[in-house]
Amino acid sequence: LAKDERRAIGLARGIARLFEAMDQVSLAEFTVRNGRRADVIALDAKGLFTIVEIKTSLANFRSDAKWREYLDFCDFYYFAVPEDFSQEVLPDEHGLIVADRYDATILRPSCEAPMNASRRKAQTLRFARLAARRLRELTDPGI
DSSP: OOHHHHHHHHHHHHHHHHHHHTTOEEEEEEEOTTSOEEEEEEEOTTSOEEEEEEOOSHHHHHTOOGGGGGGGGOSEEEEEEOTTSOGGGSOTTSEEEEEOSSOEEEEEOOOOOOOOHHHHHHHHHHHHHHHHHHHHHHHOTTO
């Protein structure tokens, strides 16, 4: 794995721990209906979705304009960056998380932008099925 990929995996771990502490369940590498793969998606007890886009470096942020394509698939949207990231380049209208491989902190909360109800239902089912499939693969790697 490349350095940025290894760093992103570590940040995803810290973000998952943050969501766990907030009583939310999360998955890394979740593909939304438009084919884009969210770095982290979380689901809370009310059925609300949060998508987190991880940016490991300024070059990583500048080379990726697809992040806007996630907005229709979540109620809350965050950028997550390591502590040494130049945060001033990130759009102010979205949430901001600073993370490392052990933990994460929300520096700027995300505003809620409610999802379409039918899209939420379909995504909730996909989320549950993917989580169950991943658990099954862990308990029976031969499938």
